[in-house]
Every structure is written in C-alpha cells, then in structure tokens.
Amino acid sequence: MSNQTFYLDAEVSLRVVNCPTCFVIYAVPEALLQRKNSEGGSWYCPNGHNLSYKKSQLAELEEKLKKEKETSEFWRKRNNNLENKNLELQQQISAKKGVITKMKNRDKV
Numbered sequence: 001m002s003n004q005t006f007y008l009d010a011e012v013s014l015r016v017v018n019c020p021t022c023f024v025i026y027a028v029p030e031a032l033l034q035r036k037n038s039e040g041g042s043w044y045c046p047n048g049h050n051l052s053y054k055k056s057q058l059a060e061l062e063e064k065l066k067k068e069k070e071t072s073e074f075w076r077k078r079n080n081n082l083e084n085k086n087l088e089l090q091q092q093i094s095a096k097k098g099v100i101t102k103m104k105n106r107d108k109v
C-alpha cells in the first residue's frame with residue numbers, strides 16, 4: 001500500500017446537526033439543509049434513521065400561486081377566444097340582416 005497524502009482546499013459551509021432518534025452528531029452542507037427546510041423531503045442520518053422535512057409555508061404558497069396563475073391564464077385565453085368568436089358571429093348576423101333588408105326593400109319596389 002502506497003503512502004500518499006492528498007490535500008483538498010475547498011470552502012464548504014457545514015451545519016452540525018444531530019439525529020433526533022439516535023442523537024448521532026454529523027455535519028450537513030448548509031445549502032442542502034436550507035433546501036430541505038424550504039422544499040421538504042427526507043434524508044437518512046449516518047445510522048440510517050429516516051428524517052423528514054415538511055415543505056415550508058412559503059414554498060407551499062408559491063406552488064399554490066403558480067397553479068392559480070396557470071388556471072387564470074387558461075381562463076383568460078378561453079375568454080379571449082370566446083370574445084373573438086362572439087365578435088365574428090355578431091359580424092355574420094349584421095351581414096345577414098343587411099341581406100334581409102336589401103331583399104325586403106327589393107320586394108317593396
């Protein structure tokens with residue numbers, strides 16, 4: 001076995017946490033902990049205990065807002081389509097009324 005030494009120069013922000021089940025202490029990347037706190041999800045402690053994180057209220061509200069915006073956009077487009085169709089039908093009715101009026105006037109002569 002060779003005796004080699006490797007050096008790693010990196011800046012990592014870790015947070016020390018403990019498992020609520022077995023109390024083992026370990027470190028977690030800060031960014032991962034923040035993501036789990038906002039988006040929810042789960043991971044395992046070094047001893048295999050499943051740790052669950054609920055989605056934050058902000059993340060839930062953002063998801064709900066996104067869905068509401070999509071629904072609103074769907075109905076706005078549908079409303080525009082119906083308004084365009086209504087305008088088209090009004091123009092057809094107006095044109096038919098014009099034809100009927102011409103025919104009535106022609107018959108009077």
Ligand SMILES: [Zn+2]
Pocket residue numbers: 019020021022023024045046047048049
């Ligand atoms: Zn544990």
